[in-house]
Amino acid sequence: MDSTKPLAGGVPMVNIDGARIRRLREEKGLTQLYVATVVGVTTDTISRWENRRYPNIKKENALKLAEALETQVADIVDHGQPASPPEPSSPQGSEPPKQDEPLPQPPEPEPPPALAPAAPQAASLRSRFASFPVPARLAGFFLLALAILAFLRWYGPSEGESQMAAYRILPEHATPGIPFPVVIEVTTSATRPFSLILKETLPPDCIPAQGRPRFVSQASDPPVLKWIDKISGEQAAYSYLATLQPATEMETAHRFSGGVTIRSDDNSSIPISGTDALRASPFHWADSNSDGRIDDEELLSVYEIYGGIEGLQFGKKLIEEIWTAKGYRWNQETRGYDILQ
Amino acid sequence: MTATKHHFRAPGLLFLALLLLLPVLPMPLQAGEALVSGQYLSGGGQDLQLRITVAAPAPSTLIVIQNLPPGTAIESASPAFHQYDASKGEGKWLLTQVSPGRYLLSLRLPRPVPPGAISGEIRYKDPASGRLTHLPIRP
Numbered sequence: 001m002d003s004t005k006p007l008a009g010g011v012p013m014v015n016i017d018g019a020r021i022r023r024l025r026e027e028k029g030l031t032q033l034y035v036a037t038v039v040g041v042t043t044d045t046i047s048r049w050e051n052r053r054y055p056n057i058k059k060e061n062a063l064k065l066a067e068a069l070e071t072q073v074a075d076i077v078d079h080g081q082p083a084s085p086p087e088p089s090s091p092q093g094s095e096p097p098k099q100d101e102p103l104p105q106p107p108e109p110e111p112p113p114a115l116a117p118a119a120p121q122a123a124s125l126r127s128r129f130a131s132f133p134v135p136a137r138l139a140g141f142f143l144l145a146l147a148i149l150a151f152l153r154w155y156g157p158s159e160g161e162s163q164m165a166a167y168r169i170l171p172e173h174a175t176p177g178i179p180f181p182v183v184i185e186v187t188t189s190a191t192r193p194f195s196l197i198l199k200e201t202l203p204p205d206c207i208p209a210q211g212r213p214r215f216v217s218q219a220s221d222p223p224v225l226k227w228i229d230k231i232s233g234e235q236a237a238y239s240y241l242a243t244l245q246p247a248t249e250m251e252t253a254h255r256f257s258g259g260v261t262i263r264s265d266d267n268s269s270i271p272i273s274g275t276d277a278l279r280a281s282p283f284h285w286a287d288s289n290s291d292g293r294i295d296d297e298e299l300l301s302v303y304e305i306y307g308g309i310e311g312l313q314f315g316k317k318l319i320e321e322i323w324t325a326k327g328y329r330w331n332q333e334t335r336g337y338d339i340l341q
Numbered sequence: 342m343t344a345t346k347h348h349f350r351a352p353g354l355l356f357l358a359l360l361l362l363l364p365v366l367p368m369p370l371q372a373g374e375a376l377v378s379g380q381y382l383s384g385g386g387q388d389l390q391l392r393i394t395v396a397a398p399a400p401s402t403l404i405v406i407q408n409l410p411p412g413t414a415i416e417s418a419s420p421a422f423h424q425y426d427a428s429k430g431e432g433k434w435l436l437t438q439v440s441p442g443r444y445l446l447s448l449r450l451p452r453p454v455p456p457g458a459i460s461g462e463i464r465y466k467d468p469a470s471g472r473l474t475h476l477p478i479r480p
Contacts (some may be wrong), residue, residue, distance in 0.1 A: 296404050296464050296473075297464075297466075297473045299402075299404070299435070300400075300402055300404065300464065300465060300466045300473065301466065303401055303402035303437055304400070304401055304402065304466045304468075304471075307401050307402060307437055307438065308401055308438075320423065320435065323423075323424075323435075324423055324424040324433070
């Protein structure tokens with residue numbers, strides 16, 4: 001049976017196997033938050049898919065879901081199910097999760113299939129347990145406590161993943177129209193590789209450009225950049241270039257924010273610390289003390305921070321030109337720097 | 342970020358031995374002394390050669406400043422100066438993507454200069470402290 005069915009509007013739909021999706025997700029230790037972020041839907045949607053409340057989803061979402069689960073689409077498709085009512089287009093379509101959305105609650109547990117016989121069964125168990133001798137009961141409690149401890153140790157947040165920090169390095173100021181670099185350093189003491197999603201929200205009047213490694217541009221107003229990566233070392237750096245819109249008023253402040261979601265069982269999400277604001281200024285971003293020249297220390301700082309990022313074109317030529325000159329001045333008419341020889 | 346809890350159980354004897362050895366252990370070298378060094382192989386005449394030695398962990402970038410008598414003209418420099426002010430006799434090399442090893446900088450002048458008339462300086466950011474380091478060099 002073909003599991004792909006086009007809707008009336010021509011959108012291909014796929015019948016998914018919710019139980020299998022849940023099993024795959026849990027086997028790989030992925031949270032609903034992680035999967036939701038990769039697919040670009042809310043955790044409620046993932047919960048609905050897993051509980052088969054919307055067994056028909058868009059093929060595009062099925063592809064993303066398979067990618068998040070590190071598997072093939074064929075593995076999550078329910079080949080034996082008849083066609084079901086299509087997935088509503090809102091709110092669980094391809095709508096990205098809101099930036100400041102609070103961490104979602106886990107899905108409500110399914111009610112037990114039959115509540116009525118539960119009480120007599122529990123009473124029977126209690127009376128059977130009471131008939132055991134005291135040492136056997138104590139041993140039972142001890143084994144139960146051990147099982148709980150083992151469960152907590154196995155499923156609790158791993159040491160490495162909980163010891164993670166993300167730090168943003170951003171110039172204090174930048175001239176509208178002139179690109180400036182941003183670096184986000186993620187450090188961890190994890191001993192084994194793990195996946196993460198890094199999300200960076202730029203000010204609305206900021207245009208992102210080149211990313212190293214490449215980012216997935218998720219939204220444009222405000223611009224949101226996303227990286228999905230696997231960290232295997234102690235440190236990873238994510239960098240990009242950004243430009244304030246040329247019409248941006250000087251001396252205005254512009255805020256950056258972001259966070260890192262870790263692929264683990266505890267829905268960990270940590271904010272990016274470090275510099276989070278940039279001021280629009282007629283001074284070049286590398287001229288950190290805004291004295292109209294780039295001195296040796298400023299040049300060395302720029303190369304120490306950004307020089308090692310392969311492929312990041314942060315304007316070395318202009319910086320060296322200013323460094324070798326007596327100074328520079330912003331020219332509002334030409335929207336460029338006049339180099340003073 | 343969660344702080345790591347280290348369970349360090351050093352035996353008391355080892356701790357005592359370390360305490361006794363502390364005064365005779367070498368003090369850490371000052372920044373610049375071990376990481377980067379410079380030496381004139383030829384520090385006078387028409388041909389000047391400056392050898393820079395960089396140890397690990399290497400600073401990523403070095404600025405090497407060459408001071409000559411004011412008004413000195415340059416016939417050639419290898420690598421080329423990034424900046425040369427003939428009136429001050431000051432030239433600057435910018436070495437980027439530096440890795441541990443040796444680097445040779447050479448200069449040819451139209452007229453010989455006495456060894457006492459030249460000097461150099463290496464500037465770099467110490468990778469550990471981030472501090473700007475000035476390392477003077479004399480022939």
